[in-house]
Each structure stands twice: as structure tokens, then as C-alpha cells.
Amino acid sequence: MFHNILAISWKETKVYFSTPAAYIIATVFLALTGYFFVQSISVALPEASLRQWAIASTAVFTLWAPVLTMRLLAEEQKLGTLELLMTSPVRDTEIVLGKYLATLIVLVSTLMITLFYVILLNWFGDPDMGPMFVGYLGLLLFGAATLSIGLFASSLSPNQIVSAVIGFGVLLMLTLIGQAAPLTEGVTAQVLSQISITNHFQDFARGIIDTHSVVYFVVLTVLMLFLTSRNLESRRWR
Amino acid sequence: MATNPQAMIEARELTKYYGDFVGVENVSFTIHKGEVVGLLGPNGSGKTTTMRMLTGFMPPTSGVCRIAGHDVLADSLDARRAIGYLPETVPLYTDMTVEDYLEFMGSIRGLDRDYLSRRINQVVDLCRLGTYRKSHIAKLSKGYRQRVGIAQAILHEPQVLIMDEPTIGIDPIQVVETRQLIKTLGEDHTILLSTHILPEVSLICQRVLIIHDGALVAEDTPANLAHRLRASDRVEAEIRGPGAAVMTALRAIPGVTNVTRTGEGDIATYNVDFRGDADPREAIGKLVIGNNWGLRKLNPLSMSLEEIFLRLTLSEEG
Numbered sequence: 001m002f003h004n005i006l007a008i009s010w011k012e013t014k015v016y017f018s019t020p021a022a023y024i025i026a027t028v029f030l031a032l033t034g035y036f037f038v039q040s041i042s043v044a045l046p047e048a049s050l051r052q053w054a055i056a057s058t059a060v061f062t063l064w065a066p067v068l069t070m071r072l073l074a075e076e077q078k079l080g081t082l083e084l085l086m087t088s089p090v091r092d093t094e095i096v097l098g099k100y101l102a103t104l105i106v107l108v109s110t111l112m113i114t115l116f117y118v119i120l121l122n123w124f125g126d127p128d129m130g131p132m133f134v135g136y137l138g139l140l141l142f143g144a145a146t147l148s149i150g151l152f153a154s155s156l157s158p159n160q161i162v163s164a165v166i167g168f169g170v171l172l173m174l175t176l177i178g179q180a181a182p183l184t185e186g187v188t189a190q191v192l193s194q195i196s197i198t199n200h201f202q203d204f205a206r207g208i209i210d211t212h213s214v215v216y217f218v219v220l221t222v223l224m225l226f227l228t229s230r231n232l233e234s235r236r237w238r
Numbered sequence: 239m240a241t242n243p244q245a246m247i248e249a250r251e252l253t254k255y256y257g258d259f260v261g262v263e264n265v266s267f268t269i270h271k272g273e274v275v276g277l278l279g280p281n282g283s284g285k286t287t288t289m290r291m292l293t294g295f296m297p298p299t300s301g302v303c304r305i306a307g308h309d310v311l312a313d314s315l316d317a318r319r320a321i322g323y324l325p326e327t328v329p330l331y332t333d334m335t336v337e338d339y340l341e342f343m344g345s346i347r348g349l350d351r352d353y354l355s356r357r358i359n360q361v362v363d364l365c366r367l368g369t370y371r372k373s374h375i376a377k378l379s380k381g382y383r384q385r386v387g388i389a390q391a392i393l394h395e396p397q398v399l400i401m402d403e404p405t406i407g408i409d410p411i412q413v414v415e416t417r418q419l420i421k422t423l424g425e426d427h428t429i430l431l432s433t434h435i436l437p438e439v440s441l442i443c444q445r446v447l448i449i450h451d452g453a454l455v456a457e458d459t460p461a462n463l464a465h466r467l468r469a470s471d472r473v474e475a476e477i478r479g480p481g482a483a484v485m486t487a488l489r490a491i492p493g494v495t496n497v498t499r500t501g502e503g504d505i506a507t508y509n510v511d512f513r514g515d516a517d518p519r520e521a522i523g524k525l526v527i528g529n530n531w532g533l534r535k536l537n538p539l540s541m542s543l544e545e546i547f548l549r550l551t552l553s554e555e556g
Contacts, residue, residue, distance in 0.1 A: 007345035011338075019333060084329040084390075087293040088346050089318040236297055 004090045008098025012072065013105050022068070026110045029064050033057045037117050048125030050117060054135040054205045057114075058198065061139075061146045062175055066167030068106060069150030070160040072099045073228070077158035082235075092232045096151070096225055103147045111139060131207025138204020141217035145197065146171055148224035155231045171197070244271045245304070246398050246428040247292060252301035254287050254452075261287040262452045265301075269445075271397075274424040276439035276460075277432040279449035285432035286326055288449065289402050292430070293323045306397045319347065322391035322427075326402040328383050332376035336367055336386055339375060343390040354393075361389040365419065381412035388416070392423060399423060401431040405438060417442055472539040473510045475522055479531030481506055487529065491521045505534065 016022040036056035040046070076082040085095055121127045153167030154160075178196025181189045193199050197220075200213040247269040254261040262284040269275050277285050290296040292303050294310045294317060303310045308317035331339055337358065344354040362368055365385040370378060375386060384404065391399060404420060405413045420442055423429065433439060439446050440460035448456040448463075456463065477484050481499060488497045488508060493516025498509045512518050519536060526533040 003348060004346055007342065010345075011334075011342045014338070015331075015333060079329060079331065080325060080327040081329040081331060083290075083295050083325045084323070084343075085346070087295050087318055087321065087323050088343075089315045089348065090346050091315070236295065 001091075001094065004094040005098040005101060008090070008095060009101035009105070012099055012102030016102060016106050021071070022106055025064060025068050026106070026113070029057075029060055029110055030113060032060045033114065046125075048121045048127035050121070050127075050132055050135050051205050051207075053117065054139055055201070057139055058142050058201050059175075061143055062171040063168065065143070065146035065150040066153060066164040066171065067150075069103055069147055069154050069167065070164040071154070072103070072151055073154040073232070074158055074160045074163045078160075082232075086232070086236070093229045095232065096155075096229045100148065100151055100225060103151065104144060107140070107143045107147060111136065111143070128207070134204055134207045134209055137209065138201055138213075141204070141214065141221075142197070142201050145217045145220045145224070148221040148228075149174075152224045152228045152231070155228045174198075245269070246271050246273075246306055247400075247430055248302075248304040249288070249292065250302040250304075252288065252291055252298045252303060254284075254291060254296070255299045260452045262291070262298075262449075265449070265452075265454050267447055267454065267457065269428060269430055271428055272426075273445060274420075274429045274431075274443050275445045275447060276443035277430060277447050277449060278434070278436065278439050279432070280434055283449045284452040285434075285449060286402055287452075289323075289325075289400055289430070289432060293321055293400055294318055319394075320397045322394065322396035322399045324387045324391045324399075324401040324404055326406070328387035330375045330383055330386060333374065335372050335374055336362075336378075336389075337371050339386065340389060340393060344393050347394040349394055357393055357395070361393055364392070364422075365389045366415075381408040381416075384408050384412070384416060385419075388419065388423075392427070397428060399427045399429045399431075401429065403433060404431055405433070405435070471511060471513075473512070473517075473519055473522070474535070474537055474539050475508045475510060475533065476505065476535035477508060477526055477531055477533055478505045479526070479529065480504075483529070484508065484531065487525050488522065491518045491525065492516060494518055505532075507535075509539070 033053060033056060037050075037053045040052035040056075073082070076085060086092070118127075118132060121132075149170050150164075150167040153170065154163040156166055157163050174195065174197040176196075178193050178199045181193035181196070184192060194216075200210075200216045203210040203213055245268050247267075249265055249267050252265040253263050265284070265288060277288065279285050287296070291298045291301075292305065292310065294314050297311055305317040306320040308320060310317045331342075334342070340358045340361065341354065344357065349357065362371055365388055367382065367385055367389060370382055375383065378386065388401075388404065391401065401420070405416050408416065417438065420429065420431065424442070431442070443460060446456075446458060446460055446463055447454055475488075484506075485497055485499060485508070488494060488510055491510075491512075493512045494510055495513060496511040500507045500509070510518060510522070517538075519538070522536060523533060
């Protein structure tokens, strides 16, 4: 089981790190979030925290994740290699988890580069490390969820652009749906604000680990991976 | 009924519907260990569908297939382990090198590192890919890509090889080489390959399954099939002449087994049946002229098998 997942994720990770795509995507991510970092410390009374930066990063994730994941299953469908994978002694779940693991590796690598900001803040100020750690945990959970949505979108179409647009659309909806909450009342408002992916990140940005937000991200991720796997399986029945 | 241990590929009443459209209907066959069998049929006859069901890529609407004794649906992973598969569009990751690609294909089939590196050396030699081992697949010609496809299919020494149109779209010299390679592989693999080129099966295969409109219509050795096709078994002749006399004269032609007459009066149509190796058409012509009758029409009646063959490319042009 693990052997196959590792074999697939090793292959995908190699592709990520041997083609320009991942570097370009990471560079764009770092450039955009770097701008937000500079902006957050360039105010009259700068705060030695990553709070503003982390919130800005989640916005970039919604663009970043679909682009990073669009190739993974769309290309397999286009090249016909999915037929080969699905006739190899590999379970559909292993295909999905292997691919997903590779995207997590890229996510973690990119986030590790941003630890540079933590070093900077420590150099010039005296930040509270606890909330910073929680912020990173939040980014990791948020990123993992967005990547799983991107992967699911990638399983829906052999066309990478279509996959990216679907992924972006879903993420944008999950982001904006929270803003619809104040317009409604009662249960509807409750549900809408609970579905919103950004609302769940707010606590992490503030340095609070809210278990039900953790559960939200984990459940969302697992659900998306499950749907991806089922979608692959359903191709067999078409 | 116990499963025959020698039966490597078994299809039992395989049926596949795409909505209302019949892809394959009620196809049954058994391929024994060491056989090289060709699945022959015109384009769109159900060859790819059959192969996709055998490899477990697509489940049949009904019916069962077993590979090396493993049910493709119920015992899927074991069945897939026993198969090397070359789909019609060679599935290659174009941004990988030949070596990386083979390494990946080996690792997802659970081959251990030492064995895999030894096997990669072997298949690279066998498929003559040596000079391109470190090349990106995107840069390879179609013929070489086909070889890489074959290399991945045989990498894990599968008991069964399934190849969908292995010689399609490559240049004639490479076609000859690929056929030679398949012949070599046939020495220690059970092979099912599909093609729409008639001469190809007689070159490579010991047995042929002919599929048409989703149904299996014939199963024989290439030599027997060719023999059966050499002449049609019935000739239709429209002759002007005295009915009874014409009947008698036709029956007297050597090789003719039966004559039936339809139509009244002077001009009638005669169906002349004959043994496969004795084409009586010229004799009928002579007979009619000799008796001063009138030959108005003479044509061999197409049998269904021959019709199918006419649709198959009989030349190498493919």
C-alpha cells in the first residue's frame, strides 16, 4: 500500500522539481506573499507577527492550488497513461494519495522558504512564537484543503485549463460564501459561515487553535480525496 | 467446472453496452499458455473494448474474464499483476526519460530495486532502446515510443501480454522489427494482440479470433482461414436456356455439390454450391457457350466471413 503511494508521489515530486512549472508557481507565491509581508511591517507601528501575511497567503492559495494540481490527473487522462495506471496493480486510492502527497511536499517546501520571515522578525523584533506556529499550522491545513480541491478538479477533465478553472471556481465560492452569511438569518447564516473556508482560518491567524476549524479542514480534505478516488473509480463504469 | 490451469486468458460471454450502443456482445474464448493469438477485426468492431475488459480498465456489462486464473473484477490486483498491457495509444509520460519511465512502471508493479535495474537492462536490450535510454520520451519517434510501450509491458515478466494494435502508425521497417520482437516474445509469453491487418496475423499468430460488430464470428488458424477464404462456396448464375438441361449440365461439373433453381421460364437463376477448392465459374462459362445458351450474370455469393475480410486491409498499407 505505502510502497505504491510513495512510488507515485516520488515520480510526481520529481516532475515538480525537474520542470519549471513548480518553481514559477512557488516564485509567484513568494513574490505575492512577500509583498504582503513587507506591507504589513511597513506601517507606522509595525507588529512583529505574521498575521496579515498569513491571511494574504490564504488568498494566494486559492489561485495557487488549482494551478499546482491541474496537471496531476488531467494530464493522465489526456496522455492515456491513466489507462496504464488503472490496469497496473495499484488501487485507485493509492493513485490519488500518491499524487496528493507530492503536492503536499511542494506546499511544505514553499512554506519552509517563508520561514525566512520568522527569522527576520526574530532578528529585528521580539515576536510571540506561539501564534506564529499556530499560523503556520493553519496555513498547512488551509493549503492541504485547497490542494485536495484542486486535485479533485483535476480528476474531472482531461483539460488542465478546465481543471484549474473548476478548482478556482470552487475555492472562490468557498471563500465568498461567508460574505453571504450576514445577508441571511438563523440556520442559513450559520451554515453559510461554517462552510466558508476563510472564516475557519481567522482563528489560526489570531493564534488560536479551534478544534472545530481543524476538523473542518481535515474533513474537507478527506472528503475531496475520497471524491477524487470515487471519480477515478467511476471512470471504469462509464 | 474447474478452471483449466493452462488457460491464461478466459472470456466468458463478455458483453459491453455503451448506453444503448452494443460495444461487444457475448464474446467467449480461451487462450492457453504459450499461444500467440490475434484478435482481428475492422476498425470499430470491438477489439479495444474487449481488451479493456480483459485488462480490467473497464468492467463488462455482463460476463466474466479471468487472467491466469484470477477473476479480473473480483481478484483484480492479482489479475493485473499477471498482465502486461500495451494500449492502442501508447501511454507515455513524455516529460520523463526512457529510464525514469521504466523505473516508475516497475516500481508501481512492486518490483524490487535490484531486480528492476537488471530487468531494465534486459528490456532495453531486447527492445533495442540502448541509445535512447537517457532521452526524453517527447523527443522519440513514433516507432521508438512503441518500443518503450512494449518495454514497459514486458518489464515485470507478465504471464500474459495484451497488445492493442502494436504496429499501427509506425513506418514499414519498424513494423517488421516490431513483429519480429513480438514473435520473440511469443516464445515465452501468452500473447493476445489486436490488428486490422490480415497479413499481420498470419505472420505472427498461431490462432485468429475474428470479431465483427462486437461479436466473435470465427476462430481458426491463419492457414485454415486463408483456405476458407480462397474461394467462396456458392456461385449465382443467371442463364437463358432450357431449365432441366441446364440443371443436369451444371450438376455434371466436377466439384459441384448442389444446384438449385429459382425463377420460371427461359431465364432463371441457378445457385451452384461447390467444394471450397473447386471454383466452377470458368466451367460454367464454357458450358453455356458450348450449348449456345445465354450467360446473363455470374457472380460468387459473398459469405459473411468474406465480407468482413473485405473490410480488413488486405495490404500492408494499413
